[in-house]
Amino acid sequence: MNVKKALFASSLFLCGVGVLPVTAGLPVAHDESEISSPMPEQQKKKRTITGNVTDGFTGEPLIGVSIMLKGSSDGTTTDLDGNFSLSIPVKAQLEFSYIGYKKQVLDVTDLVVANVKLESDNEMLAEVVVVGAGTQKKVSVTGAITSVKGTELHAPSSSLTSNFAGKLAGVIAVATDGEPGTSSNFYIRGIGTFGGRATPLILLDGVEISSGDLNRIPPESIESFSILKDASATAIYGARGANGVMLVTTKIGTENTKASINVTVENSFLKPVNEVGYVDGARWMEIYNEAQLARTPNATPKYSQERIDYTRSGINPYVYPDVDWYDLVFKESTMNQRANVNIMGGGPKVSYYMSLQANHDTGLLDIPKAYSFDNNINKWGYTFQNNIAYKVTPTTRIDLRMNAQIGNNKGPNASVSDIFYQVYNNNPVTFPAYFPAEPGDKHIKYGNAILSGTSLYTNPYQYMLGSYKEVNYSMLNTSIYINQNLDFVTKGLKIIALVNWKSWSETSYIRWLDPYWYRADSKSWSPDNPGEYTLERLNSSGSEYISQSGIGRGADNTFYFHGQLNYENTFGEDHGVTAMLMYMQREYRNDVLPNRNQGLSGRLTYAFQQKYLAEFNFGYNGTERLDKGKRFEFFPAMSLGWVVSSEKFWQPIEKYVDYFKLRGSYGLVGSDETGSYDGAAHFLYVNNVNLGGGGSYSTGPTYSSIYKKGPSINSYAVQNAHWERVKKMDIGVDMT
Structure with a gap:
């Protein structure tokens, strides 16, 4: 690494990398007029600012970054550790530039220390995807993950979940109620369970929330929205990953930036697109008679011609009513407002x-x-x-x-x-x-x-x-x-x-x-x-x-804790390794007895030259719903990826398809919520007995024995109950 830094520093000396040959803190004059020209009073007052420049994703220090005082020829470069020091006026802006990274301008009006993170200007390499309990560069992801920005989910509606349809690949959104503010039901790649909850696990900044909570989050607050679909992406959630996982990450501020205020005010007009058309009362009676006679030709029509004529004439709408119920109950349109x-x-x-x-x-x-x-x-x-x-x-x-x-x-x-x-x-x-x-x-x-x-x-x-x-x-x-x-x-x-x-x-x-x-x-x-x-x-x-x-x-309340150990490093130019080990426990309480989960999860990834990718995930999760000896289950998953477009043989078609990756995964995920919504007891391994007595009740294996008094069985213990296990295989192609 020291040899690499020395060679890089030598290259800076030889080619300059587009930066001026200046000494840190000392302005460079190009002609005498520039030296003798009078300086504004605020430019005469100077102070020293120090800082560090790193890669926005890896956190590695960047060597030789050009740092220029905007509107001036004064500047410096970062040293072998990414540090810099520069004498600047009281009010100033610094421009940071580096080959392969986006330029960044920093207002340093009252800063003494400025630590800057530069983003890659290669969109594919720079894009970071939120994955289970962490982040990865999109180029190295081998699981089935769809990620969108919060702005892409913006629509003139206060219901966030109603905006999913058509914007998130693999997500099926179903609006079951037209009432304003109602959340939609949504599923990832269909329904993957035979009982219990079929909707995905939703995590807001790593914490589980309900679909109703998600529905009320404004898209302006969402930084990214990731959908985890296959086993390699969801295995670390084990107990909760059988139906997929939605990861919602909210925005955070940026260091050393001015306050930015954004205001959104909307007034939306809502009008049904496809309204049901109803016939009037007289025509309704005629059609009814036609249907009746079509079935029974000799029948006496229910509605006489006299009644039909009186209804059509509107002679008395209370004796012979003709009510358009839809027009009476519903308005043609309405207005809703939203402000952020x-x-x-x-x-x-x-x-x-x-x-x-x-x-x-x-x-x-x-x-x-x-x-x-x-x-x-x-x-x-x-x-x-x-x-x-x-x-x-x-x-x-x-x-x-x-x-x-x-x-x-x-x-x-x-x-x-x-x-x-x-x-x-x-x-x-x-x-x-x-x-x-x-x-x-x-x-x-x-x-x-x-x-x-x-x-x-x-x-x-x-x-x-x-x-x-x-x-x-x-x-x-x-x-x-x-x-x-x-x-x-x-x-x-x-x-x-x-x-x-x-x-x-x-x-x-x-x-x-x-x-x-x-x-x-x-x-x-x-x-x-x-x-x-x-x-x-x-x-x-x-x-x-x-x-x-x-x-x-x-009312209900939830306590959640997790601790994780992360490791990320590169060895030489070709080998990249990441590892994660996480322990979690969760307690949800809406009754006398709480519901609890506990688990240990892990992930290991390896990338060779960012072309050949491998990932292993596991979740070892426990639930209190099952009997001793069956409470914990191991959910492993494996995925492989090959960035074909990085091979030399791809170069002839690179101008048509500049990025092409093959990936595949196979693994096991599970659910402990089987039977949660069909009247089953929370603890599946015990009999649910009603000791209230009084009144008759049915019992026995088929509930055919009827007794008048005594205890009754609400539900029987499930013998040898175990986790619901879901095997998932995924083969995918990513290309641009």
Whole structure:
């Protein structure tokens, strides 16, 4: 290494590498006029700035970097350790340039020490991909990983997960609800499990979050978004990697940069693209009769021609209704608002990123102000991201990352999907939405009809209007990272520790009115007096007073810890090695007994000339759900890669395909969440017994034995239960 530095220094002396032959700290004059010209007062005052220049990815010191005082011929170069020293004016900008790296301009107004990281100007070599518990250069990745920047997920919507479709290869996004702010369901390469959770594991800065938490993160705060698909990419998560992993990394500030403030304000217009078209009431009855006669030609049509004619003429819309339920319940369009303010920057020791987002979503429901509550959809959500990094010593860095989400949701005590179902499930001619109010009325006279016996239809208008629900939620996710460089032990060694606390809580309540149901007596109606009709009461349970529930509460909290030992080094020009060993433990509590996981994971990679790549991953994970002796499982994975475009025989077609890599992987991943959503007990190896007694119950192997009293079995212990194991093989090609 010393020989290499000496040769590099000699080459600088011989060819200059594009830098001026100057002595550090001493300005060079090119002519006498430049020496004798008067200098501004602020240029006469000088101070000395020192610093270090390193590779932005490897952290290796860069030798011979050209450092110039912008707008001047003064400058210097870095020494064999990447250090420099330069005398500069009070207010100045330094320009750093180096062959193979992007130029960087640094404002050094009040800096005494400036440590600079230069990025490679080769996009493929410079691009860094977030992988499981770390990062790798994209050129050396052998697993199936898709990575995008947060800006690519930007769309005029407060729902981040609704923007996944078509932007992340291998991700299937399904919107199951049109209600604003609702998160989509998404799957990586389909469903890879026969039971339990089929959605991927989601990690925000290394900490697990829910799809709802992810849905409310603004794209402005996301630095990168990585999808881990195959076994080699997900094996280190073992217990949680069977369905793929999503890694979300938020932005951090940059050292020695001015504060940068970014503001986004959006007002979006929302209008359904494909609306359902409904026929009018008269045509509906004609089609119904046609369908009836097609089945039974001799049948008597349900709707008489007289009723069809009266409905078409609109002679009395309460006796012969013709209701367009969709037009009555839904608006043609709505508007939503979103605002984001973020600031980032940093000094020589502290860097920061802070973001505040506000979302205001309204829906397409067209609800009039009929009661003291307004149950139109009205959702406010606030997301705060605060990332601070502090360099305690040149080798020690502490990061504090906090994501807070607060929201208030108001609307009917029914989902929009349910309301839409009632809209299309009701025909337009059976009953009107409501009858006109008369003097002295203290309640709304909703229309209805007898379905069968004493059962009535569901009136979509009342179903939407008659209830109100308010939900308030808050989530706080706080993490502390400690990154200690151990170069003093051996070069390339570092230790990282992460401690995380996550807390979520929600309160809700509902209000409602029992409706009054009426129908018009068609027998009392006469075409001679088309505006007159008699109302008939259909129920006796209506109320003029609002009923209200108690406060419903829900909460959970999570504690997570992991510590990892990383090693990265190059040997000579050809050999590159990285290694990682990580221990983790997690406790999730939403009941008396917590859910716990524990595991040990590792990764080893080797690259020869950045052409021939190999990687081995493993996860040794444990779960409390299984019996002793079966709680821990080993999940290994292996991957290989060949950068074909680096071979000499590729040169003739390099101008057409400048990068081409073959890769393949095979491994085992698992899941301990089998049966989590089908009523199974958390502890699969014990009987779930109900000792409450009272009332009859069924028991026995087939639940066919019926008894009146005594303990009952809610679920039987699963004998010899073990991990769900998923074998994954992947063959891929990367090319540009």
